[in-house]
Amino acid sequence: MNEHNEQEALRRDRDQAQQELGEIVAELTDNPDVPARAKEKGHETAEAAEDRVTDAKYQALAAADQARDKADQVQATAKAKVDQAQATATAKTDQVQAVAKAKADQVQAVATEKTRQVTEKIESSVPEPVIERGKQAAEVARRNAVPVAAAAISATAVIWLLARRRRS
Template sequence: MNDATGPLESDAAEQLRRDREQTRQELGQTVAELADKADVRARAEDNPHETAEAARLSAANATEQAHEIADQARTQATHVAEAVAAKTPAPVTDRGRQIAGIARRYPVPLVAAVVSGAALIWWTARRRQA
């Protein structure tokens, strides 16, 4: 009985050795591929033009998105300003334009007045706490 199973066992053992060796080679190749993928610096050095182009595309996309968001914000601000202007009485609007004109002509006195008013409010609040 040993004679009949002897060649079969040696064939099976040889097949197992070959499978084991093939599995080792495949595993080694997989590990090498994963190591290459994990080495970002080497990949960037291998493909500097692709990396630079990807960075340019990313920057262009970010710039485009920023412009779109700014346009949306500008549109919303315009709508809000129009709605406020429509609901604001004419005398208030006229007075606001007068004040804005004065502020443009005399910015330093206006800033001084605002700072003085803020200081007075702060001083009064502090004095009441004491």
């Protein structure tokens, strides 16, 4: 559509130039002062050219403003979409965390129940003094976790070495 407008403008300019040329010819035949008439026509033509240049500048500025407005609009739309995607991701993350916490709580409850059942079985089949010594050993292990872990690792290594030597 813009190309059509440009062609139409060129046609109008051509028609106007033809009309002006006809007027110039008519005036030249009527007016014998050709140099003064030519100078006047030169000024008129220069003014018309300046007007066209000014119009072109305003059209270019208007196009630049439209492009700037469109860029702002696209930027705002993109920001809205990013914000929406971020909100959706946050909601999904919260949902997954809630499900994971519920599953973890469920597993913990099952593990606690199984531990209780095993503890009851062991306590019912083991004499009371052995249970007391076991509880004391567990308490010492909880308070001194690093030394007990180091001792367990060392004992495992010694047993493994001894078993390896016997095979050789």
